[in-house]
Amino acid sequence: MKAEKASTSLYGQTLHYGNGVFEGIRAYETPDGARIFKAKEHYERLLKSAELMHIPVGWTVAELIDLTVELLERNQLSNAYIRPLIFLGENMTLTPVSDSGLFLCAWEWGKYLGTGLQRLSLSPYRRPHPLSCHIEAKTVGHYTNSILASTEAKKRGFDEALLLDVNGFVAEGPGANIFLEKDEKLYTPPLGQILPGITRATIIELAAELGVTLIEKPITPEELKTADSAFYVGTAAEVSGIKSVDDYVFPLSWEDTIGAVLARMYNLKVMGQDYHHFELV
Numbered sequence: 001m002k003a004e005k006a007s008t009s010l011y012g013q014t015l016h017y018g019n020g021v022f023e024g025i026r027a028y029e030t031p032d033g034a035r036i037f038k039a040k041e042h043y044e045r046l047l048k049s050a051e052l053m054h055i056p057v058g059w060t061v062a063e064l065i066d067l068t069v070e071l072l073e074r075n076q077l078s079n080a081y082i083r084p085l086i087f088l089g090e091n092m093t094l095t096p097v098s099d100s101g102l103f104l105c106a107w108e109w110g111k112y113l114g115t116g117l118q119r120l121s122l123s124p125y126r127r128p129h130p131l132s133c134h135i136e137a138k139t140v141g142h143y144t145n146s147i148l149a150s151t152e153a154k155k156r157g158f159d160e161a162l163l164l165d166v167n168g169f170v171a172e173g174p175g176a177n178i179f180l181e182k183d184e185k186l187y188t189p190p191l192g193q194i195l196p197g198i199t200r201a202t203i204i205e206l207a208a209e210l211g212v213t214l215i216e217k218p219i220t221p222e223e224l225k226t227a228d229s230a231f232y233v234g235t236a237a238e239v240s241g242i243k244s245v246d247d248y249v250f251p252l253s254w255e256d257t258i259g260a261v262l263a264r265m266y267n268l269k270v271m272g273q274d275y276h277h278f279e280l281v
Contacts, residue, residue, distance in 0.1 A: 003105065013088040013097050018141025021049035022085040024235045025068070027106070028270050029078035036072075036082070037270045039065045041198050042235075043084075049137035050086055054096045057086060064104075071106050081109035081236065085140075112175065112236035113160060117243035117254055120173075122221060123149040123161040127171045127193060136196055146174035160232075162245060165193035170219040176234035178242075179203065180219065180227040181258050184280075187227075190216040199233040199266075206265050210278060212258055228252045231259035238270075239263035 014020035023046045027034045043061040050057045059067075068082055083106070089099040125148050128135065133142065145163075153161035162178065165171040171193050172178055177200040180187045186207055188200070207214045224230070225248040232240045239262060241254040254260055261278055268275035 006103075008087060008101065008103075009090045011090040011092055013091040014140060016092065017094065018139070018144070019053060019055070019097075020085060020087045020140040021046060021053055021055060021138055022083060022140060023138060025082040025084070026235055026238075026270065027068075027072055027078065027080045027082060028272075030272050032272070034069075034072050034078040034080070035270070035272050036065070036068060037235075038198050038202070039068060041201075045138065045196075045198065046084060046086065049134075049139060050100075052134040052137045053139055055086055055088065055100050056098065057100060059102060067102075067104055068106075071104055075106055077106050077108065079108060080106040082106045109236070111238050111240065112234070113232065113240040116159075117241045118159045118232065119243050120160055120162045120245045121153045121156060121158040122246060123153060123163045125149045125152065125161075125163060127163050127165045129166045130193055135193060136191070138195060143174075150174040164221065165189075167193075167218070168220070169193070170221065170224050173232050173234075173237075176232035176237045176240070179231055179233065179259065180224060181229040181252070182223075182227045184212075184258070186212055186214040186258060187219055187223075188214065188216055189219055197234055199235055199238070202266065202269070203233050203239070203262055206262050206269065206275075207258070209276070210258075210261065210265070210280060212280070224248075229254065229257040229259055231257075231263070239266050 023042045025042045027036045043064045085103040087101050088097040091097040149161035149163050161174055163171045170189055177197040229250045229252040230242040265275040265278050
C-alpha cells in the first residue's frame with residue numbers, strides 16, 4: 001500500500017519499548033535487472049534476531065525474498081536500499097507480544113557515509129555489555145546508543161563516531177564494522193561485542209581471496225592510532241575509507257591501501273561482475 005495510507009497502533013511495543021528487529025539490504029542495477037545482494041543471509045539474520053527477542057514471525061526466508069522482489073517491481077526500483085522491519089502489536093507491558101507485523105519498504109539511497117574519507121572521533125559512549133542484551137541481534141532499541149554516539153561526534157565537528165566496547169577495546173561505528181591495516185595485514189574486532197555484519201563477512205571472504213592475512217582480535221585505542229589505514233564497512237556505508245581518528249591521521253594514502261582494493265572488489269561483487277583479477281602490488 002502507499003506509505004501515507006499505512007498505519008499501526010500507537011500502543012505497539014516497538015513504539016514504546018524499542019522491541020522490534022530490522023535489516024538493511026541493497027539491490028543493485030545490473031544488465032540482468034535488479035540484483036539483491038545476499039538477501040538470504042540478511043533474512044536469516046532477521047529471523048534469528050526475532051527469535052532472540054522472542055518475537056513471533058510468520059514468514060520464511062523464501063517468502064521474504066519473494067516479497068522483496070515484488071516490492072522492487074511494484075516501485076520500479078533497481079538501485080535501492082531495502083528496509084524490512086518486524087514490529088510488534090499492542091502491549092503496554094514488558095512481556096512478549098503474541099502478534100507481529102511486517103513493514104517492508106525501499107528507496108533510492110547513496111552511500112550512507114558519502115564518498116569522502118571519514119574523520120572519526122572515539123565516542124564517550126560505549127557499546128552495551130553483551131550480558132545486558134543480545135548484541136548479535138539487529139534490534140530497534142539498540143540504535144539509541146548509535147544515535148547518541150553519532151550525534152555527539154557530529155556536534156564536535158567530526159563526520160562520525162567510533163565506539164569502544166565495555167572493556168575499552170575498539171568495537172564498531174554507529175552503523176558499520178571497522179577494519180584496520182597495519183604492515184600489510186588486516187585486523188578487525190572479533191564477534192561477541194559487535195554486530196555480525198553481512199558486509200563484514202563479505203570483506204573477510206574477499207580478503208582471503210586476495211591472499212591478505214586477516215586477524216580477528218581485540219584492538220586497543222593505542223593500536224588503532226598506530227595503524228596504517230582503516231575503513232568502515234556496512235550495507236548502507238558499503239566500504240568507506242577513514243582519514244583520521246581524533247587527531248591521528250592514518251599515514252597511508254587511501255588509494256594505496258588494501259581497503260581501497262577491497263572496495264573495488266566489493267563494488268564488482270555486488271553487481272555480479274568478475275572481481276577475481278585483483279592482486280596486491
